[in-house]
Amino acid sequence: MPVHKTEKVTGWGNYPVVESFTGSIRSAGDVQQALEQYNLVPRGLGRSYGDQAINDHNFVGDCTHMNYFMDWNEQEGILECGAGASLEEIITAFAPKGWLPMICPGTKFVTIGGAIANDIHGKAHHTDGSFVNCVLSFNILLADGRIVTASRDEHPDLFWANFGGLGLLGVILTARIKLRKIETTYFKQKSIKIKTWTTCWRPWTLTTTSITTPWPG
Ligand SMILES: Cc1cc2nc3c(=O)[nH]c(=O)nc-3n(C[C@H](O)[C@H](O)[C@H](O)COP(=O)(O)OP(=O)(O)OC[C@H]3O[C@@H](n4cnc5c(N)ncnc54)[C@H](O)[C@@H]3O)c2cc1C
Numbered sequence: 001m002p003v004h005k006t007e008k009v010t011g012w013g014n015y016p017v018v019e020s021f022t023g024s025i026r027s028a029g030d031v032q033q034a035l036e037q038y039n040l041v042p043r044g045l046g047r048s049y050g051d052q053a054i055n056d057h058n059f060v061g062d063c064t065h066m067n068y069f070m071d072w073n074e075q076e077g078i079l080e081c082g083a084g085a086s087l088e089e090i091i092t093a094f095a096p097k098g099w100l101p102m103i104c105p106g107t108k109f110v111t112i113g114g115a116i117a118n119d120i121h122g123k124a125h126h127t128d129g130s131f132v133n134c135v136l137s138f139n140i141l142l143a144d145g146r147i148v149t150a151s152r153d154e155h156p157d158l159f160w161a162n163f164g165g166l167g168l169l170g171v172i173l174t175a176r177i178k179l180r181k182i183e184t185t186y187f188k189q190k191s192i193k194i195k196t197w198t199t200c201w202r203p204w205t206l207t208t209t210s211i212t213t214p215w216p217g
Contacts, residue, residue, distance in 0.1 A: 001016045004021050006020070006022075008153065009043075009055075009060055011048045011049055011051055011053060011054060012048060018055070019074045020055050020058060020060040022060045023060075023061065025042065025084075025171065027066075029099060031061065032145055034061060039103070040061050041054065041059070041061075041167055041168075042172070044110060045109045047213075050105060052166050052167065061085040064111060067084040068082045068085070068086075069082075069093065070144070076178070078176055078179070079137040079179055080122050080176045083113035083175055084111050084113060087109075087110055090179070094179060099179040099180065099182065100180050100182050101177070102178060102179060102180045103115070103122045103129075103133065103134055104122045112177065113167070116131060116135060116165075117140065117165055119164045131163065135177050135178075137150060137175070138162070138172050139157070139174045139175075140158065140162065140169070140172050141171045141172075147173065148170075171211060190215055
């Protein structure tokens with residue numbers, strides 16, 4: 001059984017606040033033992049604004065210790081890592097080698113498990129899509145104790161359902177994700193001053209590039 005305590009838990013929006021049993025999930029064995037006594041909600045870095053990662057008077061499993069890197073394919077830019085690895089940890093390790101996560105939200109303090117469960121998006125959502133577009137496969141521990149690999153070809157229903165599945169379909173243990181090759185961590189920005197709300201939409205609709213697209217306003 002993972003070491004656990006009772007504490008008040010909430011999301012990034014600080015509402016609602018509930019009392020939960022909390023403990024670290026470091027392996028599939030920890031999840032299986034917790035499930036013998038409780039129902040369980042996995043939690044990453046708690047950056048969700050709502051109530052996704054809390055569990056009133058039940059178990060919240062902190063997955064951030066599953067933050068290991070298991071395999072790196074430099075040719076393909078494919079990283080296999082624990083679901084508790086954060087984008088911040090990936091950026092710190094891989095940006096100096098010329099690689100970044102393909103999809104980055106407004107904070108780098110999110111785990112791969114949380115990114116999948118909420119199918120997060122970045123500021124280039126309109127061109128790059130959401131987090132699913134960089135995930136090749138993941139291993140998930142289901143409520144019946146089985147560990148299953150899900151991808152577009154293997155258990156595809158399970159694969160797709162987990163993007164936006166809010167951690168309710170199992171605990172994601174590891175994932176294989178594709179990183180983006182970069183030349184630099186700086187980016188080009190073009191600022192366009194606008195006079196009125198109406199004129200602001202003209203440059204916006206004419207610009208089609210992703211990261212360099214100015215946000216109106
Ligand atoms: C400042 C700020 C800016 C943000 N900007 C954006 C943005 O631009 N775009 C965007 O899409 N989101 C954004 N977010 C929201 C954030 O990206 C998501 O809420 C993200 O899912 C948080 O990841 P987390 O690791 O903190 O997960 P948590 O908040 O801890 O959990 C999120 C969900 O993931 C599940 N989960 C966690 N780990 C696992 C696991 N191992 N297996 C299965 N399920 C798991 C939880 O049960 C829960 O349902 C922002 C949040 C903040 C605070």
